[in-house]
Amino acid sequence: MDNINELIKNNKLNLSTLVVFTRAEHKIHKIEYKTIKKNGLTGAQFGVLEALYTKGDLKICEIIEKILTTSGNMTVVIKNLEKDGLVKKYSDPQDKRSTIISLTDKGKDIISNILPEHIINISKIFDILTDEEKLTLKKILKKFKEI
Numbered sequence: 001m002d003n004i005n006e007l008i009k010n011n012k013l014n015l016s017t018l019v020v021f022t023r024a025e026h027k028i029h030k031i032e033y034k035t036i037k038k039n040g041l042t043g044a045q046f047g048v049l050e051a052l053y054t055k056g057d058l059k060i061c062e063i064i065e066k067i068l069t070t071s072g073n074m075t076v077v078i079k080n081l082e083k084d085g086l087v088k089k090y091s092d093p094q095d096k097r098s099t100i101i102s103l104t105d106k107g108k109d110i111i112s113n114i115l116p117e118h119i120i121n122i123s124k125i126f127d128i129l130t131d132e133e134k135l136t137l138k139k140i141l142k143k144f145k146e147i
Helices: 002-010 012-038 043-055 060-066 074-083 105-126 131-146
Strands: 087-091 099-103
Touching (some): 012 043, 012 105, 043 060, 043 087, 043 099, 060 074, 074 087, 099 105
């Protein structure tokens, strides 16, 4: 028990930094997802539609690389989007084993309607910071890629 208390005491700043970071992340996501949820999508569904809208047709592995979610449920996410008529699949002409995902007209309409409000929402979240603070925060957070 003494060892644990000593460990906590010696790492108090690290532990409290993690708590502050996690609370900020949760708060940001809660506000960010308002526009997504309001439009009946999950974060992963929105990510797929946004990636396809901005990058064009993509293979599933490329979608996973582009969006900010885990790959564990990507097949289900895409299946649900397909069922809702928002995306369609077709065989890759270069590699028949691969499937390419494409937005339907309905999918394009939905994402193009959501994106402006979503971008404004993101801007409001980060308006709390100056441009200099945003650049500093980005620089600091990029350091975590190295661990």
